[in-house]
Amino acid sequence: MTEVEAKKPQESLQDRLAQVVELLHRHKLVEDLTHRQEGQHPDLVENLVHRQNLVELQRKLDDLHSADVAHILEALPLDDRLTVWQLVKVERDGDILLEVSDAVRESLLDDMEDHEILAAAKDMDADELADLASELPRDVVHELMETLDAQQRERVRSALSYEEEQVGALMDFEMVTIREDVSLEVVLRYLRRLKELSGHTDKLFVVDYDGVLKGVLPVKRLLVNDPDKLVSEVMATDPVSFHPDEDAYDAAQAFERYDLISAPVVDKNGKLIGRLTIDEMVDLIREESESEVLNMAGLREEEDIFASVWKSLRNRWAWLAINLITAFLASRVIGLFEDSIEKLVALAALMPIVAGIGGNSGNQTITMIVRAMALDQVSTGNTSRLIRKELGVALINGLVWGGVIGVVAYLLYDSWSLGVVMIAAMTLNLLLAALMGVLIPMTLVRMGRDPALGASVMITAVTDSGGFFIFLGMASVFLL
Amino acid sequence: MTEVEAKKPQESLQDRLAQVVELLHRHKLVEDLTHRQEGQHPDLVENLVHRQNLVELQRKLDDLHSADVAHILEALPLDDRLTVWQLVKVERDGDILLEVSDAVRESLLDDMEDHEILAAAKDMDADELADLASELPRDVVHELMETLDAQQRERVRSALSYEEEQVGALMDFEMVTIREDVSLEVVLRYLRRLKELSGHTDKLFVVDYDGVLKGVLPVKRLLVNDPDKLVSEVMATDPVSFHPDEDAYDAAQAFERYDLISAPVVDKNGKLIGRLTIDEMVDLIREESESEVLNMAGLREEEDIFASVWKSLRNRWAWLAINLITAFLASRVIGLFEDSIEKLVALAALMPIVAGIGGNSGNQTITMIVRAMALDQVSTGNTSRLIRKELGVALINGLVWGGVIGVVAYLLYDSWSLGVVMIAAMTLNLLLAALMGVLIPMTLVRMGRDPALGASVMITAVTDSGGFFIFLGMASVFLL
Structure with missing residues (x-):
């Protein structure tokens, strides 16, 4: 992965997107006109304008960083997206495919011939190939593997052997290794x-002669120290390092916590295998x-916002x-x-008020716990303390807001006993919401699931059924 | 800000947290015992154990990276948190204060004397001081500013003059500047x-002699090029650079997009002022x-999970x-x-079913749009296309799930007309949810607000009131 020098963003990304859309629309307008005249003499002038627009669009795209083109592709509806994708220079296809989101990548790959995919992927590094492999046609992967040398092939295989959320699946192999018994001068000459x-x-x-990691030499130390030093x-000698089967998210937290830029990945014997x-x-x-956001809302995965209605349905139906x-x-x-x-x-x-406030309050608790x-910050060990605190919040909220709505109920229906039942039911339902708001994510985690998974749907289910039962039950006992 | 060499995380953060909690509990147990014997002879053996536990805890803390101590402080209830905070070496107070979350920092600062805060802050860089200034007692800030030299003081003032979400508030001043007319050899010697x-x-x-940015020299180019080159x-010559009044979040997206590690900040005249x-x-x-997550759930800000009930109430009451x-x-x-x-x-x-499904579906739409x-990826320009798609999804969902629940209603209440009203009301409410799911965030953005702000509460309000009105209205017209 080479770092591309990015253009100074004098114009914002939104501006660039607007320009591309503008050019696309001009292009389509002309195309429509030309189409309407089919059978008649194709109008030469319009064809010329047409081609000029495309050339201008292509020039615009060539000027953009691959990441920006990827962003524009994501923000375009499918037909426009494919028009732009056709205009992108073939040699940039690979870079851009690596930048776009999974959903958009799928739509681009669907539009490519096998030989185009092959051309796009042929300059990729082993870790990049591994990232893409699961989404490429089987034949193409097979053919790509044939073109690799033994070491590269081994690296792709190794990267593919890890789960998506393991360190091994995210590491690359672009590490510069040196020996410890040479001087910095020698290192500088080597570089x-x-x-x-x-x-x-x-x-x-x-690393030593067996490839075992002995330490790391930060470039900044290389630069400030006397070149004669070893x-x-x-x-x-004791750098933060990771194992390929570690959880990648833990690694990300370590990067964040220790402000890392790169870190070695070593196998069980301490041998350096990637970074x-x-x-x-x-x-x-x-x-x-x-x-987390998607899971709480009951969406299965990130959605290409211009995905077909059918794809959106599949994503949303389960919940x-x-x-x-x-x-x-x-x-x-x-x-x-x-x-x-x-x-x-x-x-x-009155019953939907009890259920609704319970749902809102439960969602606040569950969001905070998740x-x-x-x-x-939370382990299953401090559950009881958290429950006590949330119950305290719920009790006060119930008495205060329940009190407000109880008074309103009294004024509306002229029944003080209805008001009292309202206060009691609100308070009890908020206590239930608080309890379940802590217990649902804790239980999901104990079961080895994502604590956010459908959290919102579940807490609402509890506060709805619970709220109705508490309110109607109390009303039946005390009012009728 | 100096990069501290982090210890190899052989033990996970959770393990370390568990060890600290274990030591804390042993400590408290002994303290309780000693307390109970107040008035009697303090038991020497127990006092000894007590002190041993504290020493062990302190040794444990000294071994940890500041970021890890910060994490442990965040995961502890207030009383335990302050016990640990007292044990941390004074010279690390500053580093740790910079690492913890705002809510937790407040609880730590509340527990410190002015002179302790002063000691903690005295080694901070200008940008770090500026970050903390708003949370420190006014006297302390004043005294701190006195100790700074003119350049540092100017930097703190300048950083404080920007809004929290502007680039100027996040930049630091640790840049190494060089001239363009020297050789790489000279640069290496200078470093x-x-x-x-x-x-x-x-x-x-x-930079040139006026401090105007002429370009950047990536360290990796310095390392691989011939030292005789200029x-x-x-x-x-055309690096990605930022202005201090730019939106910091746009800058973060540029960092992500172009894989940057550092970038220059320049003023209107192109003069380098930070990075x-x-x-x-x-x-x-x-x-x-x-x-985003907090806003959608109607929480005002991140909450210290062990915050007092009162603080939690303030955070949650508005919504x-x-x-x-x-x-x-x-x-x-x-x-x-x-x-x-x-x-x-x-x-x-039956009416809560219509309202509930509408709320869930509306939340899915709004989550995706936000x-x-x-x-x-979304501008107000493609609103109509998005609305069409969401309406399509809603129509199919309404007919399918409305159909299911319509059949159930028919079976339960033996009224086919009730079933038909159910299907129609479900479909209409889902269409309403889809429409508002797109329009609410779009409108918030047009008004210059955060699109996620209370999105969930608002969409639920619409689908509840709307769902009840549609269902009960149709039932009144067609069934009675």
């Missing part, structure tokens, strides 16, 4: 013989927070179906009290 | 005269996703109060149809 250093080379890796005198870099970790941090069941259960709870509602129809109007768990 | 390079020095900044031959580094940007990326109003409005909508419910009590049991907006 000058290399044509270039890969991005994120903030340290060199010191590597062993200057290197750091992690901050750019991959930043991607991971972003993806992790994204999946909607679960929500349908929970909503049906809540409805049956109400069904139990139909007699009471018939006698006092005000209950029907966040704290993601940051490793 | 060796420095005692050390600050973290994240992946490039040197090339800086001007090797430097990159941004990836570690600050990573923090920002994390904070931004956090605030609960709004939710109370929206729930009340939904209740009044139901109130309009009390006659209908009295006649057909099944309506009371995400896409955060990634700059």
Whole structure:
């Protein structure tokens, strides 16, 4: 992965996107006109304008950093996206494919012939190939592997042998290794013989003859120390290092905590087998927070916002179906009290307030707990203390807001006993929301699941059914 | 900011936290015993054990990286947190204060005397001081400023003059500057005269005699090129640079997109005034996703999970109060149809299903749009296309899930017309949810607000009131 020199962003990304869209629209307008005249003489002038627009668009795209082109592709609807994708120079296809999101990459790959994919992938590094392999046609992967030398092939295989969320799947192999018994002068001369250093080379890796990691030489120490000193005198002997089967998210947190730029990955025997870099970790941090948001809302995965209706449905159906069941259960709870509602129809109007506030409050609790768990601040050990605190918050909220709505209920329906039931039901439902807001994510974690998984749907299910039951039950006992 | 060499994390952070908690508990147990014997002879043996535990705990803490101590402080309840904080060596107070979250920092500062704060802050860099200044007692800030030299004081003032979300507030001043007309050999010798390079020095900044930025010399180019070459031959002349009044989040996205480690900040005349580094940007990326999650759930800010009940209440009240109003409005909508419910009590049991599924589906839409907006993929320009797609998804969901629940309603209440009203109401409410799921965040952005702000509360308000109105209204017209 070579670091491309990015253009100074005098114009914002939004501006560039707007320019591309503008050119696309001009292009399509002309195309429409030309189409309408089919069968007649194709108008030469319009064809010329057409071609000029495309040339201008292509020039615009050539000026942009691959990451910016990737961003523009993500922000375009499918047909425009494919028009732009056709205009991108073939030799940049690989870089751009690596930059776009999974959903968008799928749409681009669908549009490519096997030989195009092959051309795009042929300059990729082993770790990049491994990233893409699962999404490429089987034949193409096979053919690509044939073109690699033995070491590269071994690296791809090794990277593919790890789960997506393991360090091994994210490491690259662009590390510069040196020996500890040479002087810094020798290291400097060695580096000058290399044509270039890969991005994120903030340290060199010191290994022995068996490839076992002895330490790291930060480039900044290489620069400020006397060239006559030996590597062993200057290197750091106890660097933060990772194992390939470690959880990648833990590694990302370590990068964040210790402000790392790159770090060695070693196998069980301490042998250096790769390195992690901050750019991959930043991607991971972003993806992790994204999946938290998506999981809480009951979306299965990130969605290409211009995905087809059908793809969106697949992404959203699972949790909607679960929500349908929970909503049906809540409805049956109400069904139990139909007699009471018939006698006092005000209950029907007031019951959604109890359920709704409970849902909102429960969502606040669960959001906070999920966040704290993601940051490793909560273990199952301090559950009881957290529950006590949340119950305290819920009790006060219940008495205060329940009191407010109780007074309103009294004023509306002229029944002080209805007001009191309202206060009691609100308080009890908020206590239930607090309890479940702590217990649901804790239980999910104990079961080895993501604590955010459908958290919002679940807490709402509890506070709806629970709220209806508590309110209607108390009303039936005390008011009727 | 000097980069501290972090210990190899052989033990996970969770393990370390567990060890500290274990030592704390042993300590407290002994303290309790000693307390109970107050008035009697203090038991010498127990006092000894007590002191041993504290010494062990202190030794444990001394071994940990400041960032790890910060993490442990965040994960401890207030009383334990302050016990640990007292044990931390004074000279590390500053580093740790810079690492902890705002909420936790407040609790630590509350526990410190002015002279302790002064001691902790005296070795901080200008940018670090500026970060903390707003949270420190006014007297302390004043006294600190007195101890600074003119340049440092100017830097603190300048950093304080920017809003929290501007580049100027996040930049540091640790840049190494060189001239373009010297050879790389001269640069190498100059660097060796420095005692050390600050973290994240992946490039040197090339300036002219007026301090205007001419380019950057990436350290990796310095290392691989012939030392006889001039800086001007090797430097990159068009680097990504930022202005101090730019939006910091845009800068973070540029760091992510172009894989930057550091970047120059220049004023309007092109003069170099500071630099941004990836570690600050990573923090920002994390904070931004956090605030998205918190905003959607209606929490005002990140909460110290062990905050007092009172603090938690303040954080959560605003949105609960709004939710109370929206729930009340939904209740009044139901109130309009009390006659209908009295006649057909099944309506009371079925209406929450219509509202609930609408809320869930609307939350899915709004989550997706907010995400896409955060990634700059959606502009107000493609609103209509998005609305069309979301309406399509809603229509199919409404017909399918509405159909399922319609059949169930028919089976339960033996009324096919009730089933048909159910299908129609579900479909209409899902269409409403889709429309508002797109329009709410778009409108918030047009008003210059955060699109995630209370998004969940608002969409639920619409789907509740709307769902009740549609369902009960149709039932009143067609069934009664």
